[in-house]
Amino acid sequence: MIKGIGVDLIDLERINESISRNPRLVQRILTEEEQRIFHNLNGQRQVEFLAGRFAVKEAFAKAVGTGIGRLSFQDMEVLPDAKGAPQMKVSGFDNYIIWAAISHSRHQAVAQVVLEEV
Numbered sequence: 001m002i003k004g005i006g007v008d009l010i011d012l013e014r015i016n017e018s019i020s021r022n023p024r025l026v027q028r029i030l031t032e033e034e035q036r037i038f039h040n041l042n043g044q045r046q047v048e049f050l051a052g053r054f055a056v057k058e059a060f061a062k063a064v065g066t067g068i069g070r071l072s073f074q075d076m077e078v079l080p081d082a083k084g085a086p087q088m089k090v091s092g093f094d095n096y097i098i099w100a101a102i103s104h105s106r107h108q109a110v111a112q113v114v115l116e117e118v
Contacts, residue, residue, distance in 0.1 A: 002115070003063075003096065003116065004113075004114075005114050006059035007062070007110070008056070008062065008110070009055065009109070009110045010109050026038060026050060028073060029054050033077060051104070051109035052103075052104060053078055054073075054109075055111035057071075057073050057076045060100070060113045063114065076091075078102075086101070095117065097115075098113060099116065100112070101113075
């Protein structure tokens, strides 16, 4: 049974400017494993990766209905599977299947999350 759906859209330039102003943003949003992937990327791809992870974590919080605040960015991790598709794990949500999708355009990143009860 579907328990929630969330979507988030973010401007890549906003993320790029945020990284420039506050380099600690990367540590705030990304888990250690996500940071490892981030640091193996270059330039614009880093911005896209961070924006996508930010959007998908926001979309999850919307699907749950709490928003960021009750959930920490560090409680949520999104890693690629063997084919590169995002696989999301969230502390305390082991009884749910989390369907996540992330996409980018030249200027934006968008993410959608569907929360399904097992």
